[in-house]
Amino acid sequence: MNERIIKILTDAFPQLIEKFFTMTIPLTALSFALALVIAVLTAMIQYAKVRGLQTLCRLYIWIVRCTPLLVQLYLVFYGLPSLGIVLDAFPTAVLVFGINEGAYMAETMRGALEAVPTGQLEAGYCVSMSYLSIMRHVILPQAFRTAFPGLSNSLISMVKGTSLASVITVTEMFRQAIVINGRVYESLALYTEVALIYLAFCSALTLLQRWGEKKLNAYGGTR
Amino acid sequence: MLEVQHIHKSFEPGAEVLHDISLQVNRGDVVAILGPSGSGKTTLLRCINFLERADSGTMIFEGEAHDLHRITRREIARIRQKTAFVFQNYNLFLNKTVLQNVTLGLISGRHMNRTDAEAAAKEALERVGMAARSDAYPRQLSGGQQQRVAIARGLAAHPDIIYFDEPTSALDPELIGEVLSVMRRLADEGMTMLVVTHEMEFARNVSSRVVFMDGGRVIEEAPSAAFFAAPKEERSRSFIRSILRRGEED
Ligand SMILES: Nc1ncnc2c1ncn2[C@@H]1O[C@H](COP(=O)(O)OP(=O)(O)OP(=O)(O)O)[C@@H](O)[C@H]1O
Numbered sequence: 001m002n003e004r005i006i007k008i009l010t011d012a013f014p015q016l017i018e019k020f021f022t023m024t025i026p027l028t029a030l031s032f033a034l035a036l037v038i039a040v041l042t043a044m045i046q047y048a049k050v051r052g053l054q055t056l057c058r059l060y061i062w063i064v065r066c067t068p069l070l071v072q073l074y075l076v077f078y079g080l081p082s083l084g085i086v087l088d089a090f091p092t093a094v095l096v097f098g099i100n101e102g103a104y105m106a107e108t109m110r111g112a113l114e115a116v117p118t119g120q121l122e123a124g125y126c127v128s129m130s131y132l133s134i135m136r137h138v139i140l141p142q143a144f145r146t147a148f149p150g151l152s153n154s155l156i157s158m159v160k161g162t163s164l165a166s167v168i169t170v171t172e173m174f175r176q177a178i179v180i181n182g183r184v185y186e187s188l189a190l191y192t193e194v195a196l197i198y199l200a201f202c203s204a205l206t207l208l209q210r211w212g213e214k215k216l217n218a219y220g221g222t223r
Numbered sequence: 224m225l226e227v228q229h230i231h232k233s234f235e236p237g238a239e240v241l242h243d244i245s246l247q248v249n250r251g252d253v254v255a256i257l258g259p260s261g262s263g264k265t266t267l268l269r270c271i272n273f274l275e276r277a278d279s280g281t282m283i284f285e286g287e288a289h290d291l292h293r294i295t296r297r298e299i300a301r302i303r304q305k306t307a308f309v310f311q312n313y314n315l316f317l318n319k320t321v322l323q324n325v326t327l328g329l330i331s332g333r334h335m336n337r338t339d340a341e342a343a344a345k346e347a348l349e350r351v352g353m354a355a356r357s358d359a360y361p362r363q364l365s366g367g368q369q370q371r372v373a374i375a376r377g378l379a380a381h382p383d384i385i386y387f388d389e390p391t392s393a394l395d396p397e398l399i400g401e402v403l404s405v406m407r408r409l410a411d412e413g414m415t416m417l418v419v420t421h422e423m424e425f426a427r428n429v430s431s432r433v434v435f436m437d438g439g440r441v442i443e444e445a446p447s448a449a450f451f452a453a454p455k456e457e458r459s460r461s462f463i464r465s466i467l468r469r470g471e472e473d
C-alpha cells in the first residue's frame with residue numbers, strides 16, 4: 001500500500017467516525033426505538049385478538065414485508081411531496097426504517113408472546129390480576145427474553161441498513177465515504193475502510209447480545 | 224358456600240363434555256372429584272373458576288346466585304378474589320422469584336401494599352415449608368417444591384375455597400408426599416377445598432366427600448367413608464377396583 005492511500009485513509013477516518021457517531025448511530029437508535037414500539041403494539045394487538053385492529057396489523061405487516069426498503073424510501077422521500085407531504089431526509093429515514101423493521105420485529109414479538117405458555121395467563125387470572133397487569137408483569141418480560149436474539153438480529157441489520165439513507169441525501173457514514181471518494185477516487189480502499197467500521201461495531205453488538213443472553217438466562221432459562 | 228347446578232359444557236357442537244353437573248361444597252368441606260381420564264374433571268373445575276365459560280348452569284357462591292353462561296367480568300373478578308386455583312403443572316410465574324410469585328397477585332391483583340404483601344407471602348411460604356427458598360426462581364426448584372409454592376400463592380390471599388386440579392399428577396412419586404402432607408394440613412385447619420385427584424389414599428382419608436364422575440356426568444356422590452366401603456354404582460366399583468389394582472402394580 002502506498003503512502004498516498006494511507007494518507008487518504010487516515011484523513012478519512014475521523015470524518016467517517018464523526019458521521020458514524022453523529023448520524024448512523026442516532027439514526028439507528030431512533031429507528032430502532034420506533035420499530036420496537038410499533039412491534040410491541042402490533043404483536044400485542046394480534047396476541048389479544050383485538051378485532052378490526054388485528055386485520056389492520058396483518059395488512060401493515062404484509063405490505064411492508066412484501067415491498068423493498070429502497071422503494072419505500074424513495075416513495076416517502078420523492079413520492080409523497082407530490083401529495084403535499086414533505087419531510088426532511090433524516091425524519092424520513094427514521095420513519096421508513098422504523099416502520100419497515102417494525103414489521104419484522106412485530107412477527108418476532110408475536111412468536112415470542114405465543115410461546116409463553118397459556119398457563120401463565122391463567123395463573124394470573126386466578127390470583128385476581130387484570131389482563132394488562134399480567135401482560136406487563138408476566139407475559140411481556142418472558143416474551144422479551146424469547147425475542148431477544150431476534151430483536152438483536154434486527155438491530156444489527158438496522159445498523160447496516162442505515163447506509164441506504166444515503167440515497168435520500170442523509171449524510172451518514174456511507175454517504176460521507178462516497179463524498180470523500182468523489183475527490184480522491186480510491187473506491188477499494190475507502191469502501192473497505194467503511195466496511196471495517198461496520199464490521200467492528202456490529203461485532204461489538206454481537207458480543208453484547210451474547211452477554212445479554214447470558215444475563216437473561218441467569219434465572220433458570222426460558223426453555 | 225359453593226353450589227353449582229346443571230352445568231353444561233361442550234367444546235364442539237354436539238360433543239358435550241359436561242352433562243348437567245351439580246355439586247355442593249360446604250364450608251370446611253374437602254370434596255374429592257374422582258373419575259377416569261377424560262371424564263371432564265378438569266373442565267368442570269375450569270368452568271367453576273371461569274377459565275372456561277360454561278354453556279349453561281348456575282353457581283351459588285356464598286349465597287349469591289350467578290348464571291355461569293352470562294356472568295360478567297366484574298362478577299368473575301369478585302368471586303376470584305375469594306378463591307384460589309392450584310394447577311396440575313403449577314404454572315408459577317417463570318420470570319418471578321418464589322417470593323414475587325406470591326406477592327404479585329396480592330400487590331397487582333388485590334392492591335395490597337408491598338410490606339403487607341411480603342409479610343403475607345412469608346407467612347404463606349412458611350406454611351408450605353418454602354420460606355427458605357424465597358429468592359429462588361421456579362426453574363431452580365423440584366416439582367414438589369414448585370407445587371408447594373403454588374399452594375402458598377393461593378393461600379396468601381386467604382381464599383374461602385381452594386380448587387386443586389390433580390396437584391400431584393405431574394410429580395415424581397417421591398415428591399407426591401410433601402404436597403399431600405401440605406394439603407392434609409390445610410384440611411385439618413379447616414380450609415374448604417375442591418380437589419380433583421387420583422390419590423385414593425387422600426380421597427379416602429382426607430376428603431369428607433367424594434364426587435365420582437364418568438363421561439361428563441356425576442355418577443355417584445357420597446361421604447368418602449361410605450363411597451370406599453360400599454360404592455353404590457357399578458361404575459364406581461369398577462373404577463375403585465382398577466385404581467387399586469394399578470396401585471398394587473406400582
Ligand atoms: N380445550 C378443549 N377443546 C376441546 N376438547 C377439550 C378441551 N378440553 C378438554 N376437552 C375434552 O373434554 C373431555 C374432558 O376433558 P378433561 O380434561 O376435563 O378430562 P379430565 O377428567 O380432567 O381427564 P384427566 O384425568 O386426563 O385429566 C375430553 O374428551 C377432552 O378431550
Ligand SMILES: [Mg+2]
Nearest residue numbers: 264265266389
Ligand atoms: Mg384433568
